[in-house]
Amino acid sequence: MRLRRSLTHHMVTTNSQFDWLFVVPGLLLIALLGLPLVALFLRALDKDFFVFALSSTALAALRLSLTTSLISVVITLLVGTPLAYILARWDFPGRAGLEMMIDLPVVLPPSVAGLALLIAFGRQGVFGNWLSMLGLSLPFTTTAVVIAQTFVSAPLFVRSARLGFAGIDPQLEEAAHVEGATQWQLFSQVMFPLAGRALISGTMLAWTRALGEFGATILFAGNLEGVTQTMPLAIYLGFERNLDMAVVLSVVLVLVSLVVLGVMRKLDDNRR
Amino acid sequence: MKRFWVFLLVFALMLSACGVPASAVVPSVALSAASEPKTLTVFAAASLTNAFDEIGKTFEAANPGVTVKFNFAGSQTLRTQIEQGAQADVFASANTKEMDALVTGNFVAADSAQIFLINQLVLIMPANNPAGLVTLADLADPGLKVVLAAKEVPVGNYALQMLDKLEATIGTGFKDKVLANVVSYENDVKQVVAKVQLGEADAGIVYLSDTVAAPELQKINIPAENNVVAKYPIAALSHSQNPELGQVFIAYLLSADGQSVLKKWGFLPVK
Incomplete structure (x- = not known):
C-alpha cells in the first residue's frame, strides 16, 4: 500500500502490487529523455565551459536568439490572441479549415516550412516580388529569422489560447456585457484571468519553440554570425568545426530553455 | 522510494543484458553473408551527388547483387559523422584535409587514400x-x-x-x-x-x-592562374564490413568507365 496524489492533491492509499506496470515503462521513457541531457552536461563540464560559453560566436548567437525569439513571441501574442478569440467564439463558414491551416506549421517538417517561406517571401518568391518592388528583401535578414520563428511557433500559442477561451462559460461573458463592461474590461477582468493558464502555457510553448527553431531559419534566413546565426545554427555548424563548442552551446541553450520553462511555471503557479 | 531504486537497478541490468549479445551476433551475420546480396555505403562530398548517383547505377549493373547507398553532405559533416561512429565503407572527400583527419583518427589506413578527380x-x-x-x-x-x-x-x-x-x-x-x-x-x-x-x-x-x-x-x-586545384581523395574505411567491395568501387572510379562519367559531370579526370 502506498500514498498517491489524487486529482485534488490529497494523498490516497491504493494497492501497490501493480506499481511495476507504471514504473518500468515510465523509467524507459525517463531514460530516453534524460540520458542525452545528462551526457551533454557531463561532456560540457569536462571542457572549458566558460571559454566556449563566453566566446564571441556564442554570445552573438545567444543575443540574437533571445532578441528574435522575444520579438516573435510578442508578435504572436499581439496578433495571435485576437485570432484565438475569433476561433473560439465566432462561427463562420470554413472555420474548421482555417483551424487546420493554422495548426499545420506545427506538424510540418521545418525544412518544408523554410522552403515555403522562401518560395513565398523570397526575393523572387510569389509574394516577395511585391516586396522587391518596394525595395524590401527578406531573406538573409534578422527579420527573416523572426518570421521563420513566428511561422513555426505562433500556431502553438493560438491553439492553446483558443482552447482557453473556448473553455470559458459564454454566460460569464454575457453577464459582463449586461453589467456594462467595455470590451477592454471584459478581456482584462474576465477573459484573460480565466484563460490565464492556457495563455501562459501557449506563450511558453511558442517561446521555447521559437528559441529552438532551426530548419526554417537556415533555409529562409541563411547563416551569418550576428545577423541570422541563432543558437541552434551555431550549434549545428559548431558540430563540424568544434564539437566541444557545440556541446557547450547546447548546454547553454538547455539552461536558457529551463529558465523560460521555470519562469512560465512560476507564473502559472501564482495564478492557480 | 526504495522500490524506485530497485527498479532502476533492474532497468540498468536489462539494458546491459540487451547490449552484450547484440554486439556479439552482428559481425558473424555479416561475415556469413559473403555470398548474399551486399550493400556498399559510400559517404561522398555533396558536389559528387549527380556524378555518383549515375556511377552507383552503372556499378550496380556491373556487379549483380550489390546495392550502393550514398550519404551526400559537406565533407566536414561526413568526416564528423564517421568519427562519431557512422557505419560506412567508402569516403570520398572534396579536400585532403578531412581525409587526413580520418587517417589521424585511424578511420582510414595511412597512404590508402587516392586522388580520383580534380575540380575547379x-x-x-x-x-x-x-x-x-x-x-x-x-x-x-x-x-x-x-x-x-x-x-x-x-x-x-x-x-x-x-x-x-x-x-x-x-x-x-x-x-x-x-x-x-x-x-x-x-x-x-x-x-x-x-x-x-x-x-x-x-x-x-x-x-x-x-x-x-x-x-x-x-x-x-575563373582564370586558371586565380583558380584552385581541388583534389578529391577517396579511401575505404578501416571499419568497413565490405573492404574488398569498397576497393572494387574505388578501382571502378579510377577506371576509364568511371572517369568518363566523372568527366561528363564536369570534373577533371586524373587519368
Whole structure:
C-alpha cells in the first residue's frame, strides 16, 4: 500500500502490487529523455565551459536568439490572441479549415516550412516580388529569422489560447456585457484571468519553440554570425568545426530553455 | 522510494543484458553473408551527388547483387559523422584535409587514400543575373548579395583561397569588399547552388561541376592562374564490413568507365 496524489492533491492509499506496470515503462521513457541531457552536461563540464560559453560566436548567437525569439513571441501574442478569440467564439463558414491551416506549421517538417517561406517571401518568391518592388528583401535578414520563428511557433500559442477561451462559460461573458463592461474590461477582468493558464502555457510553448527553431531559419534566413546565426545554427555548424563548442552551446541553450520553462511555471503557479 | 531504486537497478541490468549479445551476433551475420546480396555505403562530398548517383547505377549493373547507398553532405559533416561512429565503407572527400583527419583518427589506413578527380571553382549567378555581374571584379560592388559555403566546408575554404589570388590580380581590398557582401555561409555547396538558383543571392562561388547539373545558371569562369586545384581523395574505411567491395568501387572510379562519367559531370579526370 502506498500514498498517491489524487486529482485534488490529497494523498490516497491504493494497492501497490501493480506499481511495476507504471514504473518500468515510465523509467524507459525517463531514460530516453534524460540520458542525452545528462551526457551533454557531463561532456560540457569536462571542457572549458566558460571559454566556449563566453566566446564571441556564442554570445552573438545567444543575443540574437533571445532578441528574435522575444520579438516573435510578442508578435504572436499581439496578433495571435485576437485570432484565438475569433476561433473560439465566432462561427463562420470554413472555420474548421482555417483551424487546420493554422495548426499545420506545427506538424510540418521545418525544412518544408523554410522552403515555403522562401518560395513565398523570397526575393523572387510569389509574394516577395511585391516586396522587391518596394525595395524590401527578406531573406538573409534578422527579420527573416523572426518570421521563420513566428511561422513555426505562433500556431502553438493560438491553439492553446483558443482552447482557453473556448473553455470559458459564454454566460460569464454575457453577464459582463449586461453589467456594462467595455470590451477592454471584459478581456482584462474576465477573459484573460480565466484563460490565464492556457495563455501562459501557449506563450511558453511558442517561446521555447521559437528559441529552438532551426530548419526554417537556415533555409529562409541563411547563416551569418550576428545577423541570422541563432543558437541552434551555431550549434549545428559548431558540430563540424568544434564539437566541444557545440556541446557547450547546447548546454547553454538547455539552461536558457529551463529558465523560460521555470519562469512560465512560476507564473502559472501564482495564478492557480 | 526504495522500490524506485530497485527498479532502476533492474532497468540498468536489462539494458546491459540487451547490449552484450547484440554486439556479439552482428559481425558473424555479416561475415556469413559473403555470398548474399551486399550493400556498399559510400559517404561522398555533396558536389559528387549527380556524378555518383549515375556511377552507383552503372556499378550496380556491373556487379549483380550489390546495392550502393550514398550519404551526400559537406565533407566536414561526413568526416564528423564517421568519427562519431557512422557505419560506412567508402569516403570520398572534396579536400585532403578531412581525409587526413580520418587517417589521424585511424578511420582510414595511412597512404590508402587516392586522388580520383580534380575540380575547379566558378562564379555563378541566377539565370536572369539580377545584379548584372559581368566580370569577377564586380563581385566587390557594394550591396551585392553573395553566398559562400562556410570556411569549414571544402568549397568555402577553396573560395577564400581563390579570393586571395584574385586580390593579387584585381587589387588590394578586393577580398574584404567581397566578404562584406556575403549574406550567408552555407553548410554545403548544393545549398549555395540552391540559393542562387532561387534567385535569392546575386552570386555564389561553387565548383565548375555544379554548373553541369544546373545549366540555367549564368557563370563567369575563373582564370586558371586565380583558380584552385581541388583534389578529391577517396579511401575505404578501416571499419568497413565490405573492404574488398569498397576497393572494387574505388578501382571502378579510377577506371576509364568511371572517369568518363566523372568527366561528363564536369570534373577533371586524373587519368
